[in-house]
Amino acid sequence: MKRWTPLAASCAALMLAACGDDGGGSQALGADPKLPEPQGGLLPSMKIAEPAAWGENKPVVPQGYTISAIATDLKIPRQTLVLPNGDILVAEGRGGSAPKLKPKDVIAGYIKAKGTTKVESGDRLTLLRDADGDGRYELKTVFAEDLNAPYGLAYHDGKLYVANQDELVRFDYQEGQTRAGGKPTSVAKLPAEINHHWTKALAISPDGRFLYVGIGSNSNITERGMEAERDRAMVWQVDAETGAYKPYATGLRNPTALAIHPETRQLWAVVNERDELGPDLVPDYLTSVREGAFYGWPYSYWGQNVDPRVKPGDPDKVASAVKPDYALGSHVAALGVSFSVPQMGNAFANGAFVGEHGSWNRKQPVGYKVVFVPFANGRPAGQPVDFVTGFRDPDGKTRGRPVGVTVAPRGALIVADDLSNTVWRVSRRQ
DSSP states (O other), rough: OOOOOOHHHHHHHHHHHTOOOOOOOOOOSSSSSOOOOOOOOOOOOOOOOEEEETTTTOOOOOEEEEEEEEEEEHSEEEEEEEETTSSEEEOOOOOOOOOSHHHHHHHHHHHHHHOOOOSSSOOEEEEETTTTTOOOOEEEEEEEOOOOOOEEEEEETEEEEEESSSEEEEOOOOOOOSSSSSSSSSEEEESSOOOOOOOOEEEEEEEESEEEEEOOSSSSSTTTTGGTTOSSEEEEEEETTTOOOOEEEEOOOOOOEEEEETTTTEEEEEOOOOOOOOOTTTTEEEEETTTEEEOOTTTTTTTTTTTTTTOOOOHHHHOOOOOOOEEEEEEEOEEEEEOOOOOOOGGGGEEEEEOOOOOSSOOOOOOEEHHHHEETTEESSSEEEEEOOSSSTSSSSSSSEEEEEEEETTTTTEEEETTTTTEEEEOOOO
């Protein structure tokens, strides 16, 4: 790695150019997507973000809505949480420690790193407060620090839960508090050896009894062997009092965000699917997470479509694989999900907002926006609608990349942007 020179970078560019023109066709979307045939190759086509400053620009929202930056100069904001008094907590940090397995991993890592922030990991929680309710957050202060790549956040009845990349912890919280009262209490250790997919998503049951932790795989399709995948590629159910855990649902390659539907109380997730089957496979997805269900990884995708690269296969597991509920498109890198409230306006009152970080392995980039998936009767119903766009220009200049999205109960969407290190707030015009 120390000898990664401009010559090596040029060689990488040549290798990428030799991968073939896989331009990318139409994206598979919705409950019944039409999936293309898999494609192979030495490397996928890659086209990563070209970071640029926002300047006078800002993201684009639908007519009748307004967007503003409520916090800037953060240290890699990932997920946010709205507390009962309206304060916002922001988890900041970068994790991961997986060594590269093959030369293509080194090349892909180099390319992807060009499209991320150069800011150091915050490893902290920042609190934002709008004391007078005018939409401007006058207070920005560090709530807790010395954490380890915090990501998932949840709250219930005076308990604040944080999913670090290696441990689920708990803070006692009193309304109005602006600083944690001390070091957190450990609830449960989380898988962190290797930690290829390091983010640990988090949700809590409405009664506060159980925590749900999304834990990604340690590989694309088990290149490190199945032993490295123990307790991974699944959602854990953790007893909030004892820390005892069990697999709640399995075969989820990288569940990056979790949310409870406000009416049905069903757990939902957005999941990043596998790579290297072409620009239009496999769709990342939004799905209900059913207790005891198996969602296919690594043996199959989108139900029972067998991945021939996984050796040995497992026909019995494939036969049991559950088809996800809703395709978001391949390689959009969905990293955030939050259910709406009526205060968001009639067109966006019933459904889920999804933050799409954006692709790196398609010639024609996708994602780089927040979409709204309409629901009816507790299920997705209709095509996704663009809600926050303008993060990436057609010429490749990229000013932001959405991660976590959180709907505030009084009617605003909070969006974490980990490229410009900004938190945005979208609300209806008065």
